[in-house]
Structures are given as C-alpha cells and as structure tokens.
Amino acid sequence: MLCNIRKMNYKKEIEKSLEYFSKDFILDYSFTLNEDLIDKYYIFCRGCLDNFSEKIDITPNIVIFNTNMSVNAKAKKDLDGTSIITINQGLLNNCITNYLKNEKLLEYINTKFNYTSNSLDTNVNLLAFQVTTQFTFYHELGHLIQLTKLNREFELEERQEENQEYNPVQHKLEINADTFASIAISTHIQQYCERNFGESLNSINFEETIMIFSVCLFNYFNSFLSASKDIYYKENKHPHPYFRVLLITMNIANHFNNSEFLKSKNINVNYIDTFRKIIDFNEELEKNGIFDTDFYNKFDNSIENKEKVIIFLYELIEFDCNEYYDAMDGWVE
16 A cells, blocks of 8 residues: 555656656656666655745745666756756666666675675665765755745756866865764664664664765765866866765765764764775775776876865865855755
C-alpha cells in the first residue's frame, strides 16, 4: 500500500511540473529497471522539502527528475514564486554505475574495513549511492534557500559551460550550497552511526564509517574533474571542482571534530587527521583501480601552490554577497 501511495505522489509531482516543463522533459520512472531505487530517492527529496518548507519560505515547491542524460541538477525560482529542483537522469545513472553497481568497491571495503562493514545494516554500495545523490539534493536545496531573498526568476545549475565570464557571486553561491549540503550529510552520517551501532559505537567503527561515506562523496566530485581543464582561480562562472572537493571534505571533517555527541561518547575526531585520511583513502582506491579518477596526478601539490589555494579559499569563503541569503541560515536539523 505504501508503495502505491509513493507512486501516486510522484504522479502528482509530474502533474504540477507540466505547468513548467514539457512532457518529454519529465522522467516518469514507473516500470523502469530502477523504479524502486528512484522512488525511494524521490520520497527522501519530497520529505526533506516538506520539512524545510515548515521553516523557510520555499513554498510552493516541486522536485522532479528529468530525461537529460548529462550529470547535472538545477535549482530554480520561477517567476510565480515556485521553488523547483530538477535532477537529471544522467546524474542518477552515474551514481548507479559508479557506486551502486561497483562490485570492486564493495569487495575492497569489505576486506579493508571488515570489522565495521560486517556490522552495517545496509549494503555499502547502496550507502554510496545514497550519500552522493542526497548530497546533490541538499546542494540544490541550499540554492533554493539562497534564492528566497530574490523577487525575480532565477536559476542555478550544478555544471557549467567552459570559458564563461568570471562571476565571484556565483563562486560564493556554489561553495555556500556545498557547505549546507556537507553539514546535512555529516548529520545523516552521525545519525546513521547512532542508529546502526547503538551502544557498540566506538572510535574504530565511527572512523571507518566516515571513511566509507566520505571517500565516495570525495570521488563523486572528483568525477567532475575529469572533464575540467587545469586548475583556475578567478575564472569562469563556477569555482573549479578541485576547490569544491577540498572544501566539502574539510567541512565534513570539521563537523565531526566539533560534535558534542561524539565527545560524549569519548570519540575524538581530529579535523586535520580525518581530512588527510579521506584524501589518502581516495588515492588508495584510485591506485587499486576501484575508482577511475586521478586526483593526485592531476594537480600541482607543491607548497607554493598549496599556499595559493588556501588564500583563494579564504577569500572565497569571506566574500560577501548580500543579494542572496546564506544557505546555512536555513539549516534545520
């Protein structure tokens, strides 16, 4: 019965969406191979939108999947005030192929983190799919919160065309939405560990769970680097994915470092150590052919370059754009 109700809800979402999109644009996943998987993701997205709508002015709203095969998603505020999130079929397919169906990833993690993986109540591949797709949703939700300050139509999408004019405001909006999504995902990870391990939660299984979730998210954004040109700073409409990867990882590590719940359990998460371990674990997976990305060999990691990166990130974080709301002001735990 519950499944039928879920399908009916998405059918209603499609009906609402036809006011804004053509029928060919909207993805009706009924009777497709991944129907149950996408349906559960839709229920997650719909539930989050309903929850945040109680606190933030993002109503009316729509979340819809579309038939575009590129790895992309978009947040939009329509002229009539409707908040819209669209997620491409190509993004779903990417996460299904690279994480849900990545058997090498499952085997490697089950071997490396045997102590923890045997205690998880959910398949590692499914956890990897969930963390990457849920991050995307939260990122777009962050954009909707930013856009509530505008009294006009506007849209923000995840990917950009190359060689666009530099836009510091757009750079700020992207990393601000990433920060919002990072905190949301970190909260989910901690809640999952509380529920899954209960009284047996300790430093080992918590740290290993962080590694499993975080490295998949790290790799997800690394996949955006494959088509990117050399690292750039004050160029283009979007920040280079390299900066987004680093900031997301730092935000996750810092969140756990400051968690009062973890401290109450005598689980101390060192911010710098956790950040380093996530990056090193990604390198390990790349070298063993689990991930086909090449983060380490793609960029200059010299001391001089690191200092330049740190300065740029600091300027980006501190950049003020008063035309939009800070997504973190809309955080609802």
